[in-house]
Amino acid sequence: MAPPASIGSDGVVTGPGAGKAEVAHAKLGVAGVEIQFEIGKHAHLAVAETSFSVADGEKLILLGPSGCGKSTLLKAIGGFIRPSRGEILLDGIPVREPGPDRMLIFQEFGQLFPWKTIEGNIVHALRAVRGCSAGEARDIAARHLEMVGLLPDRHFYPHTISGGMKQRVAIARALAVDPAVLLMDEPFGALDAQTREVLQRELNQLWAKTRKTIVFVTHAIDEAVRLGERIIVLTAGPGRIKAVFANPCAESYLADFEGDPAGAAELRKEIRGLLEQRPARGIGG
Amino acid sequence: MPVPSVPASRPPARGRGLNFGLRQAIIVAAGLVLWQVLVQVSGVSPLLVPSPLAVVRKFMEHLGNGELLAYTQATLQILVSGVGLGILVALVMTGLSVVIRPIRDVVVTAAAMMNPLPAIAVLPLALLWFGIGPGAVIFVVVNSVVWAMALNANVGFETVPVQLRWVGLNLGLRRWRLIRDVYLPASLPYILTGIRIAWAYGWRTVIAAELVFGALGSQGGLGWMIMIERYNLNTDSVFAGLGSIIVIGLAVEWLFNLIERVTVRKWGMTSTG
Numbered sequence: 001m002a003p004p005a006s007i008g009s010d011g012v013v014t015g016p017g018a019g020k021a022e023v024a025h026a027k028l029g030v031a032g033v034e035i036q037f038e039i040g041k042h043a044h045l046a047v048a049e050t051s052f053s054v055a056d057g058e059k060l061i062l063l064g065p066s067g068c069g070k071s072t073l074l075k076a077i078g079g080f081i082r083p084s085r086g087e088i089l090l091d092g093i094p095v096r097e098p099g100p101d102r103m104l105i106f107q108e109f110g111q112l113f114p115w116k117t118i119e120g121n122i123v124h125a126l127r128a129v130r131g132c133s134a135g136e137a138r139d140i141a142a143r144h145l146e147m148v149g150l151l152p153d154r155h156f157y158p159h160t161i162s163g164g165m166k167q168r169v170a171i172a173r174a175l176a177v178d179p180a181v182l183l184m185d186e187p188f189g190a191l192d193a194q195t196r197e198v199l200q201r202e203l204n205q206l207w208a209k210t211r212k213t214i215v216f217v218t219h220a221i222d223e224a225v226r227l228g229e230r231i232i233v234l235t236a237g238p239g240r241i242k243a244v245f246a247n248p249c250a251e252s253y254l255a256d257f258e259g260d261p262a263g264a265a266e267l268r269k270e271i272r273g274l275l276e277q278r279p280a281r282g283i284g285g
Numbered sequence: 286m287p288v289p290s291v292p293a294s295r296p297p298a299r300g301r302g303l304n305f306g307l308r309q310a311i312i313v314a315a316g317l318v319l320w321q322v323l324v325q326v327s328g329v330s331p332l333l334v335p336s337p338l339a340v341v342r343k344f345m346e347h348l349g350n351g352e353l354l355a356y357t358q359a360t361l362q363i364l365v366s367g368v369g370l371g372i373l374v375a376l377v378m379t380g381l382s383v384v385i386r387p388i389r390d391v392v393v394t395a396a397a398m399m400n401p402l403p404a405i406a407v408l409p410l411a412l413l414w415f416g417i418g419p420g421a422v423i424f425v426v427v428n429s430v431v432w433a434m435a436l437n438a439n440v441g442f443e444t445v446p447v448q449l450r451w452v453g454l455n456l457g458l459r460r461w462r463l464i465r466d467v468y469l470p471a472s473l474p475y476i477l478t479g480i481r482i483a484w485a486y487g488w489r490t491v492i493a494a495e496l497v498f499g500a501l502g503s504q505g506g507l508g509w510m511i512m513i514e515r516y517n518l519n520t521d522s523v524f525a526g527l528g529s530i531i532v533i534g535l536a537v538e539w540l541f542n543l544i545e546r547v548t549v550r551k552w553g554m555t556s557t558g
Contacts, residue, residue, distance in 0.1 A: 080451060098454040111448040114552045115470045128456045128466065159553025177456070 026053030026089075027213050028077065028181050033086035035072055045238040046072045049086065052232060052241065054181070057211040059250075061228035063218055065275060069239025070217045074185050077215060078104040090180060100129040103174035107186040109166045112158040112173075118165075119145065119154035122173045129177045144172040147206060164195040171203070175212065184216045188223070200226055201257040208254050221271050225264055226253050233274050242274050335521035344525040352510075353529060360491055360506030361533075363419055367426025368487040372480060374427065375434035379442055380464050393439060396432040404429025404490045408498065422494045429490040430483040437479030441472025474549045481541055488537075492530065 035047040047069035054060050062070040075081045077088050079098040087094045090101060098104075105111070112121050122141035126132055132140070145151040148168040158166055167187055174182055188196040200223060207214060218224055224231050231245045245267065252261035303311075317337045323329075324336040331339060347353035382389030407428055411421040445468055453467035469476070495508025505513070507526055514522035549555050 078455070080454070098451065098457075100455065100457050102455075104451065104455055106448050106451075108448050110446050111452055113449065113452070113467070113470065114554050115473070115548070124466070125456050128458055128462070157552055 027056040027058070027091065028054040028215070029087075029089035029092070030073070030077065031087045031089060033073070033076060033083040033088060035069065035076055035081060036084040047076075047083075048238040048240040050239070050241055051086075052244070054213060054215060057213055059207055059214045059216065059227065059229045061216050061218060061224040061231045062234060063221065063224040063228075063231055063271065064234030064239065064242075065219055065236055067239075068234040068236040070219075070234050071185050073234075073239065074104070074183050074215060074217045077181070078102050078183050080104070100125075100177050101180040102183055103177055103179040103181075104183040104185065105167070105170050105174055105187045107189040109163045109190065111170050112166055114158050117155050117157055118150060118161070118169050121158070121169060122176050125173050125177050140176055141172075144176040145169075147175070147209075148172045148202065162195075163191055164199060167191065167199060168202070171206070175206070175210065179212075181213045181215060184214060186218055187216075189218070189220075196223075203227060204254050204257060221268050221275070224271070225249060225268055226257065231271070233271055235275070235277075243271075245271070332518055332520050335524055339521045340524040340528060343519075343521040344528055347522065347525055353525070355504060356507050356510040356526075357529060357533065359504040360495065360508070363422050363506065364426060364487055364491045367423045367491070368430050368480075368483055370423070371427040371430025371487070372434050372483055375431045375438055375479070375483075376469075376476075378431075378435050379438040380461075380468070382439065383442055383464060383468060384460055389439070392435055396436045396439070399428070399432040400436060404486060405493045405497070408494055412498070417498070422491060425494060426487045426490050429486040433486055434479040434483045437475045437482065438472060441475025441479075442468050444475070445471040474554050477541070477545060477549065484537060484541075488534065 030050060030052050032049050032051055033047065034045070034049045037044045037046055050073065062073065064070045072081060076083050077095070079088075079095050079102065089095070095102065112118075113124065116124055119138065119141050122144060123134065123137040126137040126140055127134070130137075142151060142154070145154050148171060150165060150168055150172065153161065153165065158169070161169075170187070188199050191199065204227065206212075216227060218227075225247060228245075228247045229250045231247055233242045233245070234240065235242045247267065248263045249261040249267065252259055252264075320337050324331075324334060335343075344353070378388070378392045382392050404425055408421065408425050411424045411428075415421040415424055449467055449471050450463075453463045458466055491506065492508040495506045496512055507530055511523050511526040514520075514526065545555070
């Protein structure tokens with residue numbers, strides 16, 4: 001599971017057909033995916049041909065500025081957007097539509113059903129996905145609410161709880177369904193700075209416990225370095241992979257989230273340097 | 286860990302001093318007293334304007350001998366079946382238009398065309414098709430309800446937040462289950478508004494139909510009662526009939542408020558909650 005050493009910024013992984021065999025055998029494979037949108041009569045290339053793979057139990061970060069297509073790519077993995085070219089493979093099988101094997105968590109707080117309590121939201125998800133009995137669903141829900149520290153609040157309705165609590169519930173619901181991959185689209189982006197840090201730490205703790213495969217999208221370099229085992233840096237216009245980093249600080253942050261491990265500052269600086277470069281125009285896409 | 290905010294605070298009182306309900310009661314009582322005084326002082330003929338006391342006496346008399354209940358029951362029977370059927374048809378149409386997109390265009394176009402037509406205008410046609418009887422009135426009520434309801438439900442379905450729709454899809458819900466678990470509850474504020482409007486249209490249509498065409502079927506309703514009593518110059522009974530219509534309207538309004546309080550307002554789904 002040890003990720004490869006840092007690959008330079010020369011786009012090693014972006015070539016057509018790169019790592020086809022690797023992609024096919026990974027937990028999640030993005031194989032030559034290209035995403036185009038029709039805006040009026042014009043085709044807009046949101047994501048240029050992109051390939052990468054995610055190992056089982058890996059926590060991968062897609063990092064890039066707004067408009068780099070990272071969120072679009074995540075939604076394509078979720079099955080909500082169909083790539084114009086290429087394939088997304090889950091355990092080697094192409095994904096065609098959204099499904100509970102890839103639970104997506106949004107940035108927006110409005111992802112809980114307001115007519116169901118905290119517990120009710122999770123119970124509903126469990127019953128919809130697994131068809132388990134109400135009692136069994138409540139037991140599983142209680143276990144996952146315990147994990148995010150919300151068991152005492154389970155009878156509240158979503159509109160009465162804070163944004164941080166809502167995101168915790170969304171995470172608990174997604175984990176309760178036990179997806180193959182957890183997709184997180186800037187889930188802490190709308191939180192205040194303090195709450196964001198608390199939830200980042202909690203996510204690291206949850207991941208240390210569950211080793212769930214996670215693809216996490218963010219535009220914040222700091223967040224990427226603190227959360228990512230591996231970081232894929234994307235650039236905009238159109239979105240393409242600029243570099244892939246194995247994060248040398250991942251284990252340190254799992255053990256001590258507040259710490260300042262060796263290499264973190266350098267990694268942040270290197271990524272910042274990459275993102276500040278003007279995107280190369282006229283090459284390919 | 287953040288502490289949950291106080292659940293659903295009470296809506297602010299609509300003014301200072303006495304509570305609004307009490308103030309309204311005082312206004313109604315004052316109006317009744319003024320009416321009584323004016324009738325006595327002016328000496329107007331009770332055939333034109335009876336005193337409120339006479340109206341109340343008549344109301345109790347009709348209530349006592351069961352006439353009023355029978356009339357009310359006749360009206361409500363037609364109304365409830367018409368409104369209920371109309372709501373059901375509208376919801377099925379809206380649900381189908383989520384699953385099959387072309388149906389949406391048909392429903393929206395038909396609703397836009399039929400909605401401005403006062404429902405009662407269709408009654409002559411309904412009489413031709415269904416003959417003189419409750420069938421014709423129910424048809425008219427369904428027609429008055431279904432389009433307003435379909436338009437509202439459609440707006441509700443169209444404005445279901447994308448996150449909720451995607452969560453439903455993510456959980457593997459499709460078609461009927463997606464509609465039942467996500468679309469219907471998410472658009473409940475619009476559906477309740479639609480039911481309110483549907484009820485109001487249906488109520489007006491039934492009374493109007495009874496007034497114009499008399500007793501449709503074996504037993505007349507409240508509109509019929511008002512017509513008959515006018516014919517017999519029992520003006521106090523006419524007023525008693527009108528009073529009953531107001532009372533029923535208020536009761537239904539109260540019921541709607543109750544339903545909203547235990548659903549959409551409890552869930553924080555209204556802007557006024």
